[in-house]
Every structure is written in structure tokens, then in C-alpha cells.
Amino acid sequence: MARSSQTDMAVLGALSIEPMTGYALREAIRDVLGHFWSESFGQIYPTLARLEQFGHVERDPATRAYRITAAGTRHFHELLAQPIQDVPARNGLLLRLFFGRSLGIEACRALLTRSRDEARRRLAEYDEIAATVATESQHTDDAVFWQMTVSAGRHSARAAVAWADECLAVLDRFPAAAPGTDR
Amino acid sequence: MARSSQTDMAVLGALSIEPMTGYALREAIRDVLGHFWSESFGQIYPTLARLEQFGHVERDPATRAYRITAAGTRHFHELLAQPIQDVPARNGLLLRLFFGRSLGIEACRALLTRSRDEARRRLAEYDEIAATVATESQHTDDAVFWQMTVSAGRHSARAAVAWADECLAVLDRFPAAAPGTDR
């Protein structure tokens, strides 16, 4: 047990779809899983080295790509079945808004507008990704699941937009007070 | 600069509302900010010690409670104005679902059901909190902002429920395949 099994899971999972070099792996994680997962360079290489030691991955001498082994696949399935490790909640936007009285209404408005625009941008991005997955992977058994993760992003982004709009409306009706009026 | 200014922000912010001991501070952060923020014991005490060294907080000799100073309030306002530091995305549920073909449909269904029930539970919790804030803090200038953070939780939980329902419906229509059929 122990160790950040979630990093192992991401790496083994990516390699289970297609053998890759460490470099390509980092790009795949960033570009494909990027909406809900991230791994840094400094994590990927040591993880690959460790997985190779345990015989969970091996290198193709010709292409230098890492390939998952039978043992690695077994390990991957074990990891997938493990309970989800939630990361501690840390929402910098909500933390600032909670102290909105100290931050000042104008600054809050700016944060909310920014966050809403960001969510809208994400929404457009998800639409593109969904279209790509639909055309490129429609015959894969993976497609359904990939669409689910995109859909999660969509729902979450739509909720973010609606929430921000609601908050901005509340602020508009709010009696204009001097910013940063503590105590 | 430097240092986890976000931890400083949470601590100073909490103390700006009311002086507290380190112990009470941890409880306040867990119970009040818990839906969007978390700090562990091992962070809070060193942070308080450091803030005291810099004169940002001081102790009431009588009650032992930490109190924010004028310098601390200035520092707090500076921190609030700093750009939001996003935490790297790490959604264990979506990571597993992405590899749903390997995980198996039944396990996916279980994960989704669990996640939906969890979101429903959160939804009920937010309703309670909203009611509490409405009655207890309605005359505070803080109330509007606190309601916003609760509303964020509500929107997000509702989106989570809708998304999970949608996914479960998709899986119901999905041709039952053997679980864990890799390659």
C-alpha cells in the first residue's frame, strides 16, 4: 500500500491506452486528463523508474517508450478499485469571497466576473473536446467514459456561470459600501 | 511574498472576525470554512507562531486567544488582493471513470451512485447552513458574502447530482460488457 497510488494509477492508466516515453506521458496527462488531473515532471520520472523496478512497466528498446506489463495491468486494476483519495478542499475564490467585507465589493465583483468568464471559456473548450471524442473515438469502448468526464466539466462549468451571475446580481442590489471596511 | 500566503489569509481572516486560540481556530476553519477550505493542525500552530513574530497577531494574556493587530489587518488586506493560487486539479472520481473500461461498468455505477448520494447529502447540509446564516447573521455585513459561499456549494452539489444521474442513465442503456476487459 502506501505511496501516492493515484499517481501510479494515472501513469499506468495512460500507458494502458498506449505505450509512451516519459515526455509524451507528461503531455498526454496535461492535454487529455488536464481537466481533472495533473502530474508534474518531477513526479512522472521517479514514478516510471519505480514502476520499472517493480516490473509494472518495461521499455521498448527500439522506441524507448514505456509499456505496461501483465503485472502492471494487475496492479492498475487493484489501484482502480481502491477508495478515492480526496484532496483537501482549497478554493481560493470562495476563501476571498467569504471575507468579501474586508476585500471590498468592487474587488469581489472583479473576482466573480473573472471566474464567470473563465467558466464560459471552459464550457466552449469542453464542447470542442466532446466533438473530438465523438468523431475520433466513437468506435472505442472508451468513448462513453471519456464523454462522462467531459460532461462533468460541462455541468461544473455551467454551474459556475450560473452561480457567478447570481452573485453579481446580488451585489448589484447591494447598498454600495466603502471597500475594506473592517470592524 | 513567498510562503503559503493562503494559509496566512485563512488564519488572519478567521481572527479578523473574532479572536481565538489555536485550537478554536482549527475548529472554526473546519466547521465554518470546511466546505471550501482546510488547514491541518501542523500548519496552524507554526503559522500562528510566525504571524506573532511578525507582529501580525498578538496574544491576549488573559484568555490566551490570538488577536489580529493593525499590522496584521494591513497584511490581510494585501493577501486578499493577491491573485488566486489554484491548486492542481486532482479528481479521483473522474480519473477512475476515465479508465472505466478497465474498472468495469458495475464499479463505475457504484462510484457514480456513491458520488450522487454524497452530493445530495451535501445539498441538504447547505440548506441547513443557509438557514443558520440567515437567522444568526442577517444584520452583519458579512451575511451576503457567507451566503454566496453556501450558494456556490449548492450550485456545485446540484450539478454533481444532475451529472451523476445523467451518467447512470447512459450506463443503463449501455450494452452490458464483462468488467475489466482490457485489450
Next chain:
DNA sequence: TCCGTCATGTAATATGTTACATGATTAG
């Protein structure tokens, strides 16, 4: 040849959690 990209890796640093150690205070 020289630049950009591919590729691998390590070291320094930051951050953060958990478990442990310790003692004061207070309610029953």
C-alpha cells in the same frame, strides 16, 4: 551550424498531514 523540440533526470524547496508527546482545565 544553430535553434527548437524531444527527452531524462536530479536537487532544492515548499507544503502539508499524521502521529506523537505533553500538560492544563473542567465537568461529573
Next chain:
DNA sequence: CTAATCATGTAACATATTACATGACGGA
């Protein structure tokens, strides 16, 4: 007086990011 809770702190460990060092390879 004794168990529970309040309270403070540290040490060990885990995790992760960033910056740096190094070099191969292919195309302009």
C-alpha cells in the same frame, strides 16, 4: 479524583513543484 476536552507543539514522513543540468536529434 478522574475522564474528557481544551490546548500547544514537534518530528517524521509524504508529496509535489520548480529550476536546473544535460544531451540527442532533426530541420532551416
